Every structure is written in structure tokens, then in C-alpha cells.
Amino acid sequence: MEFVEYADAEMMMIDLADKLASELRAAIAADGRASLAVPGGTTPGPVFDTLSAISLDWDKVHVMLTDERWVPETSERSNTGLLKRRLFTGHAAAAHYLPLYAEAERPEEKLDDLEQSLAPHLPLSVVLLGMGADMHTASIFPGADRLEDALRGDGVLYPMRAPGAPEPRITLSAKVLNDAMRRHIVIIGAEKRAALEKAQGLDPEEAPVAAILKGATVHWAEG
Numbered sequence: 001m002e003f004v005e006y007a008d009a010e011m012m013m014i015d016l017a018d019k020l021a022s023e024l025r026a027a028i029a030a031d032g033r034a035s036l037a038v039p040g041g042t043t044p045g046p047v048f049d050t051l052s053a054i055s056l057d058w059d060k061v062h063v064m065l066t067d068e069r070w071v072p073e074t075s076e077r078s079n080t081g082l083l084k085r086r087l088f089t090g091h092a093a094a095a096h097y098l099p100l101y102a103e104a105e106r107p108e109e110k111l112d113d114l115e116q117s118l119a120p121h122l123p124l125s126v127v128l129l130g131m132g133a134d135m136h137t138a139s140i141f142p143g144a145d146r147l148e149d150a151l152r153g154d155g156v157l158y159p160m161r162a163p164g165a166p167e168p169r170i171t172l173s174a175k176v177l178n179d180a181m182r183r184h185i186v187i188i189g190a191e192k193r194a195a196l197e198k199a200q201g202l203d204p205e206e207a208p209v210a211a212i213l214k215g216a217t218v219h220w221a222e223g
């Protein structure tokens, strides 16, 4: 794992967006196309603002979330809603979106269809992940019902229910995240830095982020 510390969060977001853009360009140059997975939550909005304004062949990029909350896009909890507001504007509006949500009461009902839509775009060219202070990443939470499957299974997606998550989730598996060509994690603040340090000494069952740290670049700023 490489740890990059920035002077402030604003600089970090700009540098990170530039890095993601150059990795997408390199993937497009090599393969004629690229796939990108990005997190939801409260952290990545500013990365999306900068990335969306960067010129590249966005029509050759397929974008998916690392995980989704099983709520409609109109919900303020929807990670898709965040992407539509902050990423798919400007140049990035030309990218192709692969949703992890479809209208159904339970993620299990749509799992096969969603996995089939992702399959042609794997392995991922680039993945950006977030991390919670409880050491979850994507929606792979400590104490979750499908934790073992998401950490060790061969599947692409897993439904997930966890004490730390107010609604059902769907998440890319650790295998899909680890198979990505480039893997970045973005975190802000002292609490998350301490959580990351703690996670390095724990098993993934206790600290799921530990399962995807090897080979990843962690981007951190105090605030």
C-alpha cells in the first residue's frame, strides 16, 4: 500500500481527479475503452466536480459505483443521485453509466441482471474507493450478513445488510475490487487515518478495508 498525504483536501481532490483521468486515458490508449468504479457517500463529491470537467474520450468510459444503497435515485441516500449531480455533468456526461440499482424491493431480485450488465466491463481499469470510520469499504461492512461471501467469494456483486447500514446494500466483491488495474482509496480526517492504521493490523472480517489495501494507493488529507 502506498500512502499519499496532501496539504489539504482541496489539493488532494484536484490531484486525484487528474490521476484518475490520466489512468483512464492510458486504459483507452491500450484497449480502446476503460471502466471506472467510484464510491458514493460524503467524501468524493469534489473529486467528481473536477473529474467531470476534464476532457478525455468519456464516450469510451463505462462508469459504475463500488456499491449502492437499495433506494431509488430520487432518495437523498442514493449514490446514483450523487453521480448524476456531481459527475455526469460537463465532459463526463458522455460516459456510459452501469447502475447497481433497479426497481425492486430486494437487491436479490435484480442481482443476475445487474451482474450480467457489469461482466463485459471487467476487470475494471480504475477503481476509487471510500472508507468509513468503521473500516468498511464499498458496502463491505463489519458484521454484515454476506461479509464472508463479499470478502472471499468469486461473485461480482453481493447484496448486503449490516448493522451500520440503514438500508439494504449491493456491493462489488473484494475480488472485483482487487482485480482492478489501478486501485485508489480517498479518506479525509484524523479519525479515518487512525481507522486505516488500525485496519492494517486486523483481519478483513473485523476491518473489511484490509482486504483491498495491498497494491492500493491511499490518498489522505487532514481536512
Ligand SMILES: O=C1O[C@H](COP(=O)(O)O)[C@@H](O)[C@H](O)[C@H]1O
Binding pocket: 038, 039, 040, 041, 042, 043, 044, 066, 067, 068, 069, 079, 129, 130, 131, 132, 133, 137, 138, 139
Ligand atoms: O455508505 C457508504 O460509505 C462509504 C464511506 O462514505 P463516507 O460518507 O464516509 O465518505 C462509501 O465509500 C460508500 O460508497 C458508501 O455507500
